Amino acid sequence: MVNHQHIRTFVNEARPQFENMLAQMVEVPSISMDPSRASDMRRMADLAVHCLTELGAEAQVVETDGYPIISGGWMIGPRYPTVTVYNHMDVQPAQEPEWKQEPFAFRNDNGVYHGRGATDDKGPALAALFGAQFAVEQGLPINIRFVWELEEEIGSPHFADGLKDRKAIPQPNSVVVSDTIWIAKGRPAVPYGLRGLLGARLILRTGTKDAHSGLTGGAARNPLAELMEIAHACLDAKTGRVKIPGFYDEVVQPTKAEIKSFLKSGFQVSRFKKAYGFQSIRTSDPIDVMRCIWAAPTLEIHGLTGGYHGPGVKTMVPSQGELKISMRLVPSQTPEAIFTKLKRYVGTLNPNVKVEQEGVLQPFQGLFDGPYVAAVKRAVKGGFGKEPVFVREGGSIGAVVTMQRAWKVPILFMGLSLPEHGYHAPNEYFDWGQASGGMKTFAHYFSELARMVK
Numbered sequence: 001m002v003n004h005q006h007i008r009t010f011v012n013e014a015r016p017q018f019e020n021m022l023a024q025m026v027e028v029p030s031i032s033m034d035p036s037r038a039s040d041m042r043r044m045a046d047l048a049v050h051c052l053t054e055l056g057a058e059a060q061v062v063e064t065d066g067y068p069i070i071s072g073g074w075m076i077g078p079r080y081p082t083v084t085v086y087n088h089m090d091v092q093p094a095q096e097p098e099w100k101q102e103p104f105a106f107r108n109d110n111g112v113y114h115g116r117g118a119t120d121d122k123g124p125a126l127a128a129l130f131g132a133q134f135a136v137e138q139g140l141p142i143n144i145r146f147v148w149e150l151e152e153e154i155g156s157p158h159f160a161d162g163l164k165d166r167k168a169i170p171q172p173n174s175v176v177v178s179d180t181i182w183i184a185k186g187r188p189a190v191p192y193g194l195r196g197l198l199g200a201r202l203i204l205r206t207g208t209k210d211a212h213s214g215l216t217g218g219a220a221r222n223p224l225a226e227l228m229e230i231a232h233a234c235l236d237a238k239t240g241r242v243k244i245p246g247f248y249d250e251v252v253q254p255t256k257a258e259i260k261s262f263l264k265s266g267f268q269v270s271r272f273k274k275a276y277g278f279q280s281i282r283t284s285d286p287i288d289v290m291r292c293i294w295a296a297p298t299l300e301i302h303g304l305t306g307g308y309h310g311p312g313v314k315t316m317v318p319s320q321g322e323l324k325i326s327m328r329l330v331p332s333q334t335p336e337a338i339f340t341k342l343k344r345y346v347g348t349l350n351p352n353v354k355v356e357q358e359g360v361l362q363p364f365q366g367l368f369d370g371p372y373v374a375a376v377k378r379a380v381k382g383g384f385g386k387e388p389v390f391v392r393e394g395g396s397i398g399a400v401v402t403m404q405r406a407w408k409v410p411i412l413f414m415g416l417s418l419p420e421h422g423y424h425a426p427n428e429y430f431d432w433g434q435a436s437g438g439m440k441t442f443a444h445y446f447s448e449l450a451r452m453v454k
């Protein structure tokens with residue numbers, strides 16, 4: 001058990017070092033998306049190793065064909081269980097005009113930490129690291145490892161390959177991911193499921209050049225109209241229901257217990273609408289909205305291109321068009337099976353339409369009950385004074401599915417970010433309340449795991 005007085009003292013004493021490390025990390029613009037930042041990415045890897053070793057962990061840079069992975073931690077003994085904490089050290093670009101400060105100049109405003117990457121995901125990574133240092137100092141019988149990725153924001157293209165280096169990145173008994181957002185401040189939330197993704201392009205060409213409607217209209221086919229017909233056949237735009245035959249066959253509906261948990265999350269339709277600037281949405285029932293964005297699959301039409309968009313009348317009949325769509329998938333749908341269903345259906349509707357796959361992420365189903373979940377609940381209660389609610393996330397984290405496939409061990413989430421922190425948004429920040437609560441939570445969690453049988 002973690003002694004509350006000890007952890008409190010530790011956290012208060014760790015604060016200057018935590019703030020100093022976070023400052024250094026935020027000031028490295030580790031934008032994985034931007035090829036011109038390659039040398040900053042290298043600096044980030046070196047700094048990450050430096051932070052781990054400064055706290056007494058061993059650490060190394062694991063090379064991949066892309067940006068490296070940082071692996072490190074404390075190996076106490078092979079008899080003890082090993083937990084790996086996953087975070088990422090790359091960040092989103094920060095060119096939004098709304099930034100009120102230089103995004104890569106760290107600013108500590110009395111425990112509010114401003115700068116790109118502060119909450120996504122450098123602050124949470126450091127909170128977990130300090131929680132681990134405390135656990136090690138207490139002599140807990142557990143091996144704590146860290147995997148810090150540098151390509152999360154670009155879809156983790158080399159992560160699976162990196163994990164093959166089992167010597168540098170040993171297989172743990174469980175994983176904890178700290179890269180998610182609570183639903184509301186003061187209400188700890190733990191996601192246990194992520195949606196997957198399948199992107200597709202539907203391309204139709206009906207001629208070699210555009211034609212004049214006065215000369216050919218009526219006889220000429222119109223690829224844009226035909227693609228719109230397909231869009232309509234695939235999706236009920238009013239309800240959002242997907243009409244591809246068999247689309248819902250594999251969907252596992254959330255249980256009553258899951259829905260009950262969603263209800264306790266602090267989710268509010270009005271806040272949701274305000275946050276995303278919606279004037280109206282498809283349903284105003286909070287349960288329906290949560291079900292739609294977390295636990296149900298979707299199909300979105302992102303764009304229809306082709307034809308003429310300029311001023312005035314241009315009476316041309318386009319010769320080709322393209323429809324860009326994507327689907328969010330839930331457990332236990334697979335992008336592969338859904339793509340087959342889409343392609344088959346489009347083929348019956350219009351055999352001339354070419355269907356191309358683009359971007360694939362598997363959905364993730366985590367744990368909703370059992371000993372690990374109980375450990376997370378007690379740890380969050382110990383760190384933040386309140387048990388977390390278990391929710392799902394509508395988005396995807398590719399690395400999570402990669403770790404599940406590579407290691408086949410329980411993966412739990414312990415995010416520390418708040419909605420107002422501005423993930424992927426201008427004026428991103430993190431704060432000491434979440435950081436200190438996070439350190440305590442991680443310390444409690446490691447202690448819980450140490451008590452579990454390996």
Ligand SMILES: [Zn+2]
Binds near residue numbers: 088120121152179
């Ligand atoms: Zn992130």
